[in-house]
Amino acid sequence: MQIKTTPLGHIAWCEPSAANITPEEFSVDIWQSQNAVVGQSTGRYTTWFVKTDTSQTWVLRHYWRGGLVGKINRDSYFYTGIKQTRAVAELTLLETLHQQGFAVPRPIAANVTRCGLWYRADIIIEHVAGAKDLVAQLSLNPITDQQWYELGQVIAKFHLGGVYHADLNAKNILLAQQTFYLIDFDRGEIRQPDKRWQQANLNRLLRSFNKEHGKQPKLAFSAQCWQQLLDGYRSVNPL
Structure with missing residues:
Protein backbone atom coordinates (compact mmCIF):
# COMPACT_ATOMS: atom_id res chain seq x y z
CA MET A 1 0.00 0.00 0.00
CA GLN A 2 1.18 3.51 -0.83
CA LEU A 8 -7.59 17.83 1.17
CA GLY A 9 -5.83 15.12 3.15
CA HIS A 10 -4.46 11.73 2.07
CA ILE A 11 -5.10 8.95 -0.41
CA ALA A 12 -3.89 5.38 0.06
CA TRP A 13 -3.95 2.82 -2.72
CA CYS A 14 -3.12 -0.84 -3.30
CA GLU A 15 -4.22 -1.38 -6.89
CA PRO A 16 -1.72 0.08 -9.44
CA SER A 17 -4.57 1.35 -11.62
CA ALA A 18 -5.56 3.65 -8.74
CA ALA A 19 -2.16 5.35 -8.44
CA ASN A 20 -3.45 8.52 -10.08
CA ILE A 21 -6.87 8.59 -8.42
CA THR A 22 -7.98 12.01 -7.16
CA PRO A 23 -10.07 12.98 -4.12
CA GLU A 24 -12.94 13.93 -6.47
CA GLU A 25 -13.18 10.33 -7.66
CA PHE A 26 -14.27 9.25 -4.19
CA SER A 27 -17.50 11.19 -4.74
CA VAL A 28 -20.27 9.57 -6.75
CA ASP A 29 -20.97 12.90 -8.47
CA ILE A 30 -18.04 12.68 -10.86
CA TRP A 31 -18.95 9.11 -11.83
CA GLN A 32 -22.55 10.12 -12.45
CA SER A 33 -21.38 12.98 -14.68
CA GLN A 34 -19.53 10.39 -16.78
CA ASN A 35 -22.47 7.96 -16.84
CA ALA A 36 -20.16 5.49 -15.10
CA VAL A 37 -22.46 4.45 -12.22
CA VAL A 38 -23.58 0.90 -13.03
CA GLY A 39 -25.44 0.00 -9.86
CA GLN A 40 -25.95 0.58 -6.18
CA SER A 41 -26.64 -1.25 -2.96
CA THR A 42 -29.03 0.40 -0.55
CA GLY A 43 -28.97 -0.47 3.12
CA ARG A 44 -28.62 2.04 5.92
CA TYR A 45 -26.64 4.07 3.41
CA THR A 46 -25.99 3.75 -0.33
CA THR A 47 -22.95 2.02 -1.77
CA TRP A 48 -22.18 2.74 -5.43
CA PHE A 49 -20.85 0.49 -8.20
CA VAL A 50 -18.80 2.40 -10.77
CA LYS A 51 -17.13 1.41 -14.04
CA THR A 52 -13.62 2.73 -14.67
CA ASP A 53 -12.10 3.63 -18.02
CA THR A 54 -10.13 0.37 -17.79
CA SER A 55 -13.42 -1.57 -17.55
CA GLN A 56 -12.92 -2.47 -13.91
CA THR A 57 -15.96 -2.24 -11.64
CA TRP A 58 -15.32 -0.69 -8.27
CA VAL A 59 -17.45 -0.38 -5.14
CA LEU A 60 -17.43 3.10 -3.59
CA ARG A 61 -18.44 3.44 0.06
CA HIS A 62 -18.46 6.45 2.39
CA TYR A 63 -17.98 5.98 6.14
CA TRP A 64 -21.07 6.96 8.11
CA ARG A 65 -21.63 6.85 11.84
CA PHE A 78 -11.37 12.19 15.45
CA TYR A 79 -8.02 12.12 13.64
CA THR A 80 -5.15 10.33 15.43
CA GLY A 81 -2.99 9.51 12.41
CA ILE A 82 -3.50 8.36 8.85
CA LYS A 83 -2.98 4.66 9.57
CA GLN A 84 -5.55 4.78 12.38
CA THR A 85 -8.31 6.17 10.18
CA ARG A 86 -11.20 3.80 9.48
CA ALA A 87 -10.60 3.75 5.74
CA VAL A 88 -6.84 3.17 5.73
CA ALA A 89 -7.08 0.60 8.53
CA GLY A 101 -5.58 -15.87 -0.03
CA PHE A 102 -8.64 -15.17 2.07
CA ALA A 103 -11.95 -14.78 0.23
CA VAL A 104 -12.29 -10.98 0.35
CA PRO A 105 -12.72 -8.37 -2.39
CA ARG A 106 -9.51 -6.90 -3.77
CA PRO A 107 -8.69 -3.57 -2.07
CA ILE A 108 -8.32 -0.58 -4.38
CA ALA A 109 -7.93 2.76 -2.55
CA ALA A 110 -9.02 4.92 0.38
CA ASN A 111 -9.49 8.65 0.80
CA GLY A 116 -8.89 20.33 11.74
CA LEU A 117 -8.99 17.57 14.36
CA TRP A 118 -11.56 15.60 12.37
CA TYR A 119 -11.68 13.60 9.18
CA ARG A 120 -14.13 12.04 6.77
CA ALA A 121 -13.32 8.95 4.75
CA ASP A 122 -14.19 6.77 1.78
CA ILE A 123 -13.01 3.41 0.48
CA ILE A 124 -13.01 1.72 -2.92
CA ILE A 125 -12.85 -2.04 -3.29
CA GLU A 126 -13.29 -4.52 -6.11
CA HIS A 127 -16.81 -5.43 -7.17
CA VAL A 128 -17.13 -9.22 -7.07
CA ALA A 129 -18.77 -10.11 -10.38
CA GLY A 130 -22.12 -11.85 -10.11
CA ALA A 131 -22.20 -11.69 -6.33
CA LYS A 132 -25.33 -11.50 -4.17
CA ASP A 133 -25.33 -10.97 -0.44
CA LEU A 134 -26.64 -14.00 1.40
CA VAL A 135 -29.93 -12.38 2.39
CA ALA A 136 -30.66 -11.48 -1.25
CA GLN A 137 -29.69 -15.00 -2.30
CA LEU A 138 -31.83 -16.76 0.32
CA SER A 139 -34.81 -14.56 -0.42
CA LEU A 140 -34.79 -15.97 -3.97
CA ASN A 141 -33.48 -19.52 -3.66
CA PRO A 142 -32.10 -21.79 -0.97
CA ILE A 143 -28.51 -22.94 -0.96
CA THR A 144 -27.61 -26.59 -0.47
CA ASP A 145 -26.61 -28.30 2.77
CA GLN A 146 -23.14 -28.68 1.27
CA GLN A 147 -22.93 -24.93 0.68
CA TRP A 148 -23.93 -24.22 4.28
CA TYR A 149 -21.20 -26.65 5.35
CA GLU A 150 -18.67 -24.89 3.10
CA LEU A 151 -19.69 -21.49 4.46
CA GLY A 152 -18.94 -22.75 7.96
CA GLN A 153 -15.52 -23.87 6.79
CA VAL A 154 -14.82 -20.46 5.24
CA ILE A 155 -15.66 -18.65 8.47
CA ALA A 156 -13.56 -21.11 10.48
CA LYS A 157 -10.53 -20.45 8.28
CA PHE A 158 -10.85 -16.72 8.93
CA HIS A 159 -11.08 -17.40 12.66
CA LEU A 160 -8.08 -19.74 12.66
CA GLY A 161 -6.14 -16.96 10.98
CA GLY A 162 -7.11 -14.61 13.81
CA VAL A 163 -9.35 -12.54 11.54
CA TYR A 164 -11.94 -10.70 13.61
CA HIS A 165 -14.90 -9.32 11.68
CA ALA A 166 -16.59 -6.61 13.74
CA ASP A 167 -19.96 -6.98 12.01
CA LEU A 168 -20.31 -10.57 10.81
CA ASN A 169 -23.87 -10.68 9.54
CA ALA A 170 -25.76 -12.32 6.68
CA LYS A 171 -25.54 -9.22 4.46
CA ASN A 172 -21.76 -9.12 4.80
CA ILE A 173 -21.43 -12.55 3.20
CA LEU A 174 -21.43 -12.70 -0.59
CA LEU A 175 -22.01 -15.73 -2.79
CA ALA A 176 -20.53 -15.58 -6.30
CA GLN A 177 -20.15 -18.60 -8.57
CA GLN A 178 -20.16 -21.07 -5.66
CA THR A 179 -17.59 -19.04 -3.69
CA PHE A 180 -18.34 -17.27 -0.40
CA TYR A 181 -16.70 -13.91 0.34
CA LEU A 182 -16.71 -11.83 3.52
CA ILE A 183 -17.02 -8.06 3.05
CA ASP A 184 -17.08 -4.84 5.12
CA PHE A 185 -14.07 -5.15 7.41
CA ASP A 186 -14.54 -1.73 9.02
CA ARG A 187 -13.14 -2.01 12.57
CA GLY A 188 -11.92 -5.53 11.79
CA GLU A 189 -8.48 -6.66 12.92
CA ILE A 190 -6.06 -9.55 13.28
CA ARG A 191 -6.30 -10.96 16.80
CA GLN A 192 -4.88 -13.86 18.73
CA PRO A 193 -7.30 -16.73 18.00
CA ASP A 194 -9.56 -17.26 20.99
CA LYS A 195 -12.73 -19.33 21.39
CA ARG A 196 -14.55 -16.52 23.19
CA TRP A 197 -14.51 -13.91 20.43
CA GLN A 198 -14.92 -16.60 17.79
CA GLN A 199 -18.08 -17.88 19.49
CA ALA A 200 -19.32 -14.31 19.92
CA ASN A 201 -18.80 -13.80 16.17
CA LEU A 202 -20.90 -16.89 15.40
CA ASN A 203 -23.59 -15.80 17.86
CA ARG A 204 -23.78 -12.43 16.10
CA LEU A 205 -24.17 -14.16 12.75
CA LEU A 206 -26.96 -16.38 14.06
CA ARG A 207 -28.82 -13.35 15.45
CA SER A 208 -28.50 -11.76 12.04
CA PHE A 209 -30.02 -14.76 10.27
CA ASN A 210 -32.86 -14.93 12.78
CA LYS A 211 -33.50 -11.19 12.43
CA GLU A 212 -33.65 -11.41 8.63
CA HIS A 213 -35.88 -14.49 8.84
CA GLY A 214 -38.20 -12.53 11.12
CA LYS A 215 -38.44 -9.82 8.46
CA GLN A 216 -38.89 -12.35 5.65
CA PRO A 217 -40.58 -15.55 6.89
CA LYS A 218 -39.99 -17.16 3.48
CA LEU A 219 -36.22 -16.64 3.73
CA ALA A 220 -34.52 -20.00 3.11
CA PHE A 221 -32.96 -20.31 6.56
CA SER A 222 -33.69 -22.86 9.26
CA ALA A 223 -32.15 -24.59 12.26
CA GLN A 224 -30.93 -27.31 9.90
CA CYS A 225 -29.10 -24.72 7.79
CA TRP A 226 -27.38 -23.36 10.88
CA GLN A 227 -26.43 -26.86 12.03
CA GLN A 228 -24.83 -27.57 8.65
CA LEU A 229 -22.85 -24.32 8.97
CA LEU A 230 -21.69 -25.31 12.46
CA ASP A 231 -20.71 -28.79 11.31
CA GLY A 232 -18.58 -27.25 8.56
CA TYR A 233 -17.07 -24.78 11.01
CA ARG A 234 -16.18 -27.48 13.55
CA SER A 235 -14.60 -29.64 10.86
CA VAL A 236 -11.92 -26.91 10.60
CA ASN A 237 -11.98 -25.23 14.01
CA PRO A 238 -13.56 -27.28 16.84
CA LEU A 239 -15.13 -24.98 19.45
Missing part, protein backbone atom coordinates in the same frame (compact mmCIF):
# COMPACT_ATOMS: atom_id res chain seq x y z
CA ILE A 3 0.01 6.83 0.61
CA LYS A 4 0.15 10.30 -0.90
CA THR A 5 -0.79 13.72 0.45
CA THR A 6 -3.49 15.71 -1.32
CA PRO A 7 -4.70 19.29 -0.81
CA GLY A 66 -24.46 4.75 13.19
CA GLY A 67 -26.52 4.65 16.36
CA LEU A 68 -27.27 7.65 18.52
CA VAL A 69 -23.94 9.32 17.74
CA GLY A 70 -24.84 9.27 14.05
CA LYS A 71 -27.88 11.43 14.71
CA ILE A 72 -25.58 14.21 15.91
CA ASN A 73 -22.37 13.55 13.97
CA ARG A 74 -23.07 11.83 10.65
CA ASP A 75 -19.60 11.15 9.27
CA SER A 76 -16.78 12.91 11.16
CA TYR A 77 -14.15 10.99 13.13
CA GLU A 90 -9.71 -1.35 6.55
CA LEU A 91 -7.72 -1.04 3.32
CA THR A 92 -4.59 -2.32 5.09
CA LEU A 93 -6.44 -5.29 6.56
CA LEU A 94 -8.01 -6.16 3.20
CA GLU A 95 -4.62 -6.00 1.51
CA THR A 96 -3.18 -8.42 4.07
CA LEU A 97 -6.12 -10.81 3.78
CA HIS A 98 -6.15 -10.70 -0.02
CA GLN A 99 -2.41 -11.42 -0.18
CA GLN A 100 -2.88 -14.36 2.18
CA VAL A 112 -9.19 10.69 3.99
CA THR A 113 -10.33 14.32 4.02
CA ARG A 114 -9.00 16.40 6.91
CA CYS A 115 -10.86 19.20 8.69
Whole structure:
Protein backbone atom coordinates (compact mmCIF):
# COMPACT_ATOMS: atom_id res chain seq x y z
CA MET A 1 0.00 0.00 0.00
CA GLN A 2 1.18 3.51 -0.83
CA ILE A 3 0.01 6.83 0.61
CA LYS A 4 0.15 10.30 -0.90
CA THR A 5 -0.79 13.72 0.45
CA THR A 6 -3.49 15.71 -1.32
CA PRO A 7 -4.70 19.29 -0.81
CA LEU A 8 -7.59 17.83 1.17
CA GLY A 9 -5.83 15.12 3.15
CA HIS A 10 -4.46 11.73 2.07
CA ILE A 11 -5.10 8.95 -0.41
CA ALA A 12 -3.89 5.38 0.06
CA TRP A 13 -3.95 2.82 -2.72
CA CYS A 14 -3.12 -0.84 -3.30
CA GLU A 15 -4.22 -1.38 -6.89
CA PRO A 16 -1.72 0.08 -9.44
CA SER A 17 -4.57 1.35 -11.62
CA ALA A 18 -5.56 3.65 -8.74
CA ALA A 19 -2.16 5.35 -8.44
CA ASN A 20 -3.45 8.52 -10.08
CA ILE A 21 -6.87 8.59 -8.42
CA THR A 22 -7.98 12.01 -7.16
CA PRO A 23 -10.07 12.98 -4.12
CA GLU A 24 -12.94 13.93 -6.47
CA GLU A 25 -13.18 10.33 -7.66
CA PHE A 26 -14.27 9.25 -4.19
CA SER A 27 -17.50 11.19 -4.74
CA VAL A 28 -20.27 9.57 -6.75
CA ASP A 29 -20.97 12.90 -8.47
CA ILE A 30 -18.04 12.68 -10.86
CA TRP A 31 -18.95 9.11 -11.83
CA GLN A 32 -22.55 10.12 -12.45
CA SER A 33 -21.38 12.98 -14.68
CA GLN A 34 -19.53 10.39 -16.78
CA ASN A 35 -22.47 7.96 -16.84
CA ALA A 36 -20.16 5.49 -15.10
CA VAL A 37 -22.46 4.45 -12.22
CA VAL A 38 -23.58 0.90 -13.03
CA GLY A 39 -25.44 0.00 -9.86
CA GLN A 40 -25.95 0.58 -6.18
CA SER A 41 -26.64 -1.25 -2.96
CA THR A 42 -29.03 0.40 -0.55
CA GLY A 43 -28.97 -0.47 3.12
CA ARG A 44 -28.62 2.04 5.92
CA TYR A 45 -26.64 4.07 3.41
CA THR A 46 -25.99 3.75 -0.33
CA THR A 47 -22.95 2.02 -1.77
CA TRP A 48 -22.18 2.74 -5.43
CA PHE A 49 -20.85 0.49 -8.20
CA VAL A 50 -18.80 2.40 -10.77
CA LYS A 51 -17.13 1.41 -14.04
CA THR A 52 -13.62 2.73 -14.67
CA ASP A 53 -12.10 3.63 -18.02
CA THR A 54 -10.13 0.37 -17.79
CA SER A 55 -13.42 -1.57 -17.55
CA GLN A 56 -12.92 -2.47 -13.91
CA THR A 57 -15.96 -2.24 -11.64
CA TRP A 58 -15.32 -0.69 -8.27
CA VAL A 59 -17.45 -0.38 -5.14
CA LEU A 60 -17.43 3.10 -3.59
CA ARG A 61 -18.44 3.44 0.06
CA HIS A 62 -18.46 6.45 2.39
CA TYR A 63 -17.98 5.98 6.14
CA TRP A 64 -21.07 6.96 8.11
CA ARG A 65 -21.63 6.85 11.84
CA GLY A 66 -24.46 4.75 13.19
CA GLY A 67 -26.52 4.65 16.36
CA LEU A 68 -27.27 7.65 18.52
CA VAL A 69 -23.94 9.32 17.74
CA GLY A 70 -24.84 9.27 14.05
CA LYS A 71 -27.88 11.43 14.71
CA ILE A 72 -25.58 14.21 15.91
CA ASN A 73 -22.37 13.55 13.97
CA ARG A 74 -23.07 11.83 10.65
CA ASP A 75 -19.60 11.15 9.27
CA SER A 76 -16.78 12.91 11.16
CA TYR A 77 -14.15 10.99 13.13
CA PHE A 78 -11.37 12.19 15.45
CA TYR A 79 -8.02 12.12 13.64
CA THR A 80 -5.15 10.33 15.43
CA GLY A 81 -2.99 9.51 12.41
CA ILE A 82 -3.50 8.36 8.85
CA LYS A 83 -2.98 4.66 9.57
CA GLN A 84 -5.55 4.78 12.38
CA THR A 85 -8.31 6.17 10.18
CA ARG A 86 -11.20 3.80 9.48
CA ALA A 87 -10.60 3.75 5.74
CA VAL A 88 -6.84 3.17 5.73
CA ALA A 89 -7.08 0.60 8.53
CA GLU A 90 -9.71 -1.35 6.55
CA LEU A 91 -7.72 -1.04 3.32
CA THR A 92 -4.59 -2.32 5.09
CA LEU A 93 -6.44 -5.29 6.56
CA LEU A 94 -8.01 -6.16 3.20
CA GLU A 95 -4.62 -6.00 1.51
CA THR A 96 -3.18 -8.42 4.07
CA LEU A 97 -6.12 -10.81 3.78
CA HIS A 98 -6.15 -10.70 -0.02
CA GLN A 99 -2.41 -11.42 -0.18
CA GLN A 100 -2.88 -14.36 2.18
CA GLY A 101 -5.58 -15.87 -0.03
CA PHE A 102 -8.64 -15.17 2.07
CA ALA A 103 -11.95 -14.78 0.23
CA VAL A 104 -12.29 -10.98 0.35
CA PRO A 105 -12.72 -8.37 -2.39
CA ARG A 106 -9.51 -6.90 -3.77
CA PRO A 107 -8.69 -3.57 -2.07
CA ILE A 108 -8.32 -0.58 -4.38
CA ALA A 109 -7.93 2.76 -2.55
CA ALA A 110 -9.02 4.92 0.38
CA ASN A 111 -9.49 8.65 0.80
CA VAL A 112 -9.19 10.69 3.99
CA THR A 113 -10.33 14.32 4.02
CA ARG A 114 -9.00 16.40 6.91
CA CYS A 115 -10.86 19.20 8.69
CA GLY A 116 -8.89 20.33 11.74
CA LEU A 117 -8.99 17.57 14.36
CA TRP A 118 -11.56 15.60 12.37
CA TYR A 119 -11.68 13.60 9.18
CA ARG A 120 -14.13 12.04 6.77
CA ALA A 121 -13.32 8.95 4.75
CA ASP A 122 -14.19 6.77 1.78
CA ILE A 123 -13.01 3.41 0.48
CA ILE A 124 -13.01 1.72 -2.92
CA ILE A 125 -12.85 -2.04 -3.29
CA GLU A 126 -13.29 -4.52 -6.11
CA HIS A 127 -16.81 -5.43 -7.17
CA VAL A 128 -17.13 -9.22 -7.07
CA ALA A 129 -18.77 -10.11 -10.38
CA GLY A 130 -22.12 -11.85 -10.11
CA ALA A 131 -22.20 -11.69 -6.33
CA LYS A 132 -25.33 -11.50 -4.17
CA ASP A 133 -25.33 -10.97 -0.44
CA LEU A 134 -26.64 -14.00 1.40
CA VAL A 135 -29.93 -12.38 2.39
CA ALA A 136 -30.66 -11.48 -1.25
CA GLN A 137 -29.69 -15.00 -2.30
CA LEU A 138 -31.83 -16.76 0.32
CA SER A 139 -34.81 -14.56 -0.42
CA LEU A 140 -34.79 -15.97 -3.97
CA ASN A 141 -33.48 -19.52 -3.66
CA PRO A 142 -32.10 -21.79 -0.97
CA ILE A 143 -28.51 -22.94 -0.96
CA THR A 144 -27.61 -26.59 -0.47
CA ASP A 145 -26.61 -28.30 2.77
CA GLN A 146 -23.14 -28.68 1.27
CA GLN A 147 -22.93 -24.93 0.68
CA TRP A 148 -23.93 -24.22 4.28
CA TYR A 149 -21.20 -26.65 5.35
CA GLU A 150 -18.67 -24.89 3.10
CA LEU A 151 -19.69 -21.49 4.46
CA GLY A 152 -18.94 -22.75 7.96
CA GLN A 153 -15.52 -23.87 6.79
CA VAL A 154 -14.82 -20.46 5.24
CA ILE A 155 -15.66 -18.65 8.47
CA ALA A 156 -13.56 -21.11 10.48
CA LYS A 157 -10.53 -20.45 8.28
CA PHE A 158 -10.85 -16.72 8.93
CA HIS A 159 -11.08 -17.40 12.66
CA LEU A 160 -8.08 -19.74 12.66
CA GLY A 161 -6.14 -16.96 10.98
CA GLY A 162 -7.11 -14.61 13.81
CA VAL A 163 -9.35 -12.54 11.54
CA TYR A 164 -11.94 -10.70 13.61
CA HIS A 165 -14.90 -9.32 11.68
CA ALA A 166 -16.59 -6.61 13.74
CA ASP A 167 -19.96 -6.98 12.01
CA LEU A 168 -20.31 -10.57 10.81
CA ASN A 169 -23.87 -10.68 9.54
CA ALA A 170 -25.76 -12.32 6.68
CA LYS A 171 -25.54 -9.22 4.46
CA ASN A 172 -21.76 -9.12 4.80
CA ILE A 173 -21.43 -12.55 3.20
CA LEU A 174 -21.43 -12.70 -0.59
CA LEU A 175 -22.01 -15.73 -2.79
CA ALA A 176 -20.53 -15.58 -6.30
CA GLN A 177 -20.15 -18.60 -8.57
CA GLN A 178 -20.16 -21.07 -5.66
CA THR A 179 -17.59 -19.04 -3.69
CA PHE A 180 -18.34 -17.27 -0.40
CA TYR A 181 -16.70 -13.91 0.34
CA LEU A 182 -16.71 -11.83 3.52
CA ILE A 183 -17.02 -8.06 3.05
CA ASP A 184 -17.08 -4.84 5.12
CA PHE A 185 -14.07 -5.15 7.41
CA ASP A 186 -14.54 -1.73 9.02
CA ARG A 187 -13.14 -2.01 12.57
CA GLY A 188 -11.92 -5.53 11.79
CA GLU A 189 -8.48 -6.66 12.92
CA ILE A 190 -6.06 -9.55 13.28
CA ARG A 191 -6.30 -10.96 16.80
CA GLN A 192 -4.88 -13.86 18.73
CA PRO A 193 -7.30 -16.73 18.00
CA ASP A 194 -9.56 -17.26 20.99
CA LYS A 195 -12.73 -19.33 21.39
CA ARG A 196 -14.55 -16.52 23.19
CA TRP A 197 -14.51 -13.91 20.43
CA GLN A 198 -14.92 -16.60 17.79
CA GLN A 199 -18.08 -17.88 19.49
CA ALA A 200 -19.32 -14.31 19.92
CA ASN A 201 -18.80 -13.80 16.17
CA LEU A 202 -20.90 -16.89 15.40
CA ASN A 203 -23.59 -15.80 17.86
CA ARG A 204 -23.78 -12.43 16.10
CA LEU A 205 -24.17 -14.16 12.75
CA LEU A 206 -26.96 -16.38 14.06
CA ARG A 207 -28.82 -13.35 15.45
CA SER A 208 -28.50 -11.76 12.04
CA PHE A 209 -30.02 -14.76 10.27
CA ASN A 210 -32.86 -14.93 12.78
CA LYS A 211 -33.50 -11.19 12.43
CA GLU A 212 -33.65 -11.41 8.63
CA HIS A 213 -35.88 -14.49 8.84
CA GLY A 214 -38.20 -12.53 11.12
CA LYS A 215 -38.44 -9.82 8.46
CA GLN A 216 -38.89 -12.35 5.65
CA PRO A 217 -40.58 -15.55 6.89
CA LYS A 218 -39.99 -17.16 3.48
CA LEU A 219 -36.22 -16.64 3.73
CA ALA A 220 -34.52 -20.00 3.11
CA PHE A 221 -32.96 -20.31 6.56
CA SER A 222 -33.69 -22.86 9.26
CA ALA A 223 -32.15 -24.59 12.26
CA GLN A 224 -30.93 -27.31 9.90
CA CYS A 225 -29.10 -24.72 7.79
CA TRP A 226 -27.38 -23.36 10.88
CA GLN A 227 -26.43 -26.86 12.03
CA GLN A 228 -24.83 -27.57 8.65
CA LEU A 229 -22.85 -24.32 8.97
CA LEU A 230 -21.69 -25.31 12.46
CA ASP A 231 -20.71 -28.79 11.31
CA GLY A 232 -18.58 -27.25 8.56
CA TYR A 233 -17.07 -24.78 11.01
CA ARG A 234 -16.18 -27.48 13.55
CA SER A 235 -14.60 -29.64 10.86
CA VAL A 236 -11.92 -26.91 10.60
CA ASN A 237 -11.98 -25.23 14.01
CA PRO A 238 -13.56 -27.28 16.84
CA LEU A 239 -15.13 -24.98 19.45
